[in-house]
């Protein structure tokens with residue numbers, strides 16, 4: 001009952017100066033909705049970028065990194081006891097590609113986080129159409145598994161991804177590559193490897209990932225056909241691409257499999273640090289901006305509460321003269337701040353969602369997008385609410401403390 | 415113990431330091447008996463209000479010692495004093511302050527709600543009874559800001575009585591009232607003092623009011639004459 005008396009007084013204060021309450025409320029609503037909108041926008045952007053990046057990038061890649069440091073072979077063989085020098089050492093790479101792929105694939109598949117693994121035979125080649133010549137990448141793929149990892153069938157413009165399975169003579173090439181070589185589906189294309197092997201293929205489809213560097217230089221081929229092109233055995237693989245459940249959590253998987261696999265195990269973060277950096281920077285910017293907005297809103301609340309307390313200084317003195325303690329006064333004004341914080345938080349979450357929806361519908365036709373990107377994460381909303389409440393609590397606490405310290409005689413004496 | 419002492423002031427000295435050092439209360443000592451109706455008189459500026467604020471425990475910045483009902487109040491914390499005021503002291507200010515955002519009934523009930531010893535219904539009934547005593551029952555649900563000065567003063571008196579305090583202090587509690595209402599308030603105070611044993615200390619400029627009380631303390635320049 002003691003508390004409910006304080007609540008009643010707080011309620012009367014809030015409802016008797018509706019204008020001030022609304023202004024304070026709007027400050028919180030603005031801060032929280034901007035926080036939500038900015039964070040949704042940035043994570044939407046990050047998600048879009050990630051999806052784009054992972055059209056051709058696996059979470060973990062296993063490949064033959066070439067021989068270790070062989071610049072001083074004598075030292076390697078005899079240690080430091082012998083002084084000698086070899087001029088122009090020719091390093092022969094005994095093993096190219098990955099051996100024993102079956103065992104490695106089995107091992108990787110056993111990791112609980114792994115959602116897919118696919119072998120590739122990647123070859124640097126020239127794509128030729130009579131005089132036109134483009135340096136590019138020919139990827140021999142396991143048609144089914146490749147699609148499981150990268151979902152390429154959804155990027156097909158012409159032809160069907162699955163046709164690759166039955167067409168050892170067929171290539172699926174990027175739209176931009178087709179364009180620069182003036183080629184269409186069913187046309188012939190010549191491929192020249194670095195070993196000088198030249199072979200004609202038929203274009204059976206085109207794809208567009210919207211990652212320009214891919215669309216301009218890449219072509220897919222059945223992995224068996226790729227091995228034939230290189231005259232390699234049926235076990236030959238240059239890359240193993242691995243996807244896991246949460247692309248952010250590559251480190252533990254990498255730490256577990258790297259020591260037992262005699263090849264380079266590389267996470268996407270290592271090979272694409274710029275992606276990671278860009279996402280992080282965008283996150284930092286959005287958090288900095290939204291916290292600034294919340295702080296400004298906090299100052300607004302602080303000002304309004306201060307004003308209210310200056311206006312009500314007589315009332316506070318009377319309450320204290322009648323026997324209300326400092327704690328009562330603090331709780332009366334803190335209650336008002338909390339009510340503004342909670343109410344503003346709820347309205348702010350709804351407003352933030354509406355703003356995000358509106359922005360999400362603005363057309364933005366670039367890199368395969370149709371509208372501005374937006375993602376809706378519950379955690380953004382909860383964090384905004386919590387930050388908003390903390391801000392109002394701090395902004396309300398200082399004036400409330402000031403009110404509780406008012407000396408009633410000073411005011412009543414006049 | 416017959417003739418209990420309700421209030422004991424011992425060598426009360428008070429200075430104001432602004433705008434310049436100035437001794438307002440010059441070593442005042444006196445006692446007030448339980449159930450006594452005491453009036454404080456004296457010229458304007460003689461220190462009556464200042465003394466009353468010290469006695470009411472709101473002003474703690476003084477020398478000397480104050481006890482009420484045998485409790486030594488000098489040296490207690492502000493929160494302790496607030497709780498003590500809430501239960502034992504009813505105060506009517508010189509400038510009858512009410513909470514203007516609340517209605518008359520709420521104004522009267524707040525000290526009792528704060529004390530939290532009776533149910534809401536009992537408090538409300540008591541508030542209505544007090545209003546009736548002062549001829550104000552019709553205004554119960556009006557906003558305090560919509561009342562005339564005299565009406566506000568009567569509400570302030572009704573509020574001072576709500577917790578049945580052992581001491582009621584008033585700084586010119588009838589200053590804004592006509593003679594009829596002044597008489598009503600006087601009769602209420604007299605009844606509270608003589609029949610219920612509540613102690614009354616009232617500052618007044620009204621000679622008749624003072625003359626009819628049990629005892630007059632007259633002040634002049636910070637001393638008791």
Ligand SMILES: Nc1ncnc2c1ncn2[C@@H]1O[C@H](COP(=O)(O)OP(=O)(O)OP(=O)(O)O)[C@@H](O)[C@H]1O
Nearest residue numbers: 413430432433438457458459460461462463464465
């Ligand atoms: N806050 C203050 N600071 C400095 N001096 C003050 C203050 N309040 C009152 N005084 C001075 O103290 C003296 C006593 O004032 P007080 O208000 O107690 O007089 P009073 O007897 O109640 O007068 P009145 O009958 O007009 O109400 C006066 O000289 C007044 O000017």
Ligand SMILES: [Mg+2]
Nearest residue numbers: 462463508585
């Ligand atoms: Mg006075």
